[in-house]
Amino acid sequence: MPSKHWEQGELGTHSYAQDPFYSIHDNGKVDINPDTGTSQSKIELTVNGMYRMTKDWLDSNHMLSEEERATLIDLLAKRGKKTYNPRTKEWE
Template identity: 50%
Template sequence: MTEFLNKEDLSIYSKAADPNYSIESNGKVDINPVTGDVTHRIGLSVKGMQRLVKDWVSESNGLSLDDKAELIELLSDAGNRYYDNQTKEWKLKS
């Protein structure tokens, strides 16, 4: 799946001509500054993507409570599960 980034997705410092990213079936993510140009591609493994998201969420990122709730909803299997910190397992909601 390839997605193109809109102007509102980018910071004012972005100089990429046609930025896009692709999410591969194996979970890896490629970020490209220009469509078809793999010379300057940034490729992230699943662990690399997890680290990027974890570090970003841990920092002061400006997410609203609604934005955070949306991420939690996605991670919790559409709200059907919750994470038990004691057992370190996802459990079905009853």
């Protein structure tokens, strides 16, 4: 997957990197880089690290709307060919 840069409003006020982006690799690892062409200070997360960060964030007061939450649930469920219905709160 090609590198993706964050868009306006996706970074917090305490983000000081010049041109931050992330890359998701076929092996499941995720790289987070502060600037294009800078790999010395990148952060690389393994699948377990990404899982932990995502789980911890979802366990916190993440402020997702019901629609955003349902979208994430649907993305996870599509591997099993089921869709989560946020109205009934059941898998279909």
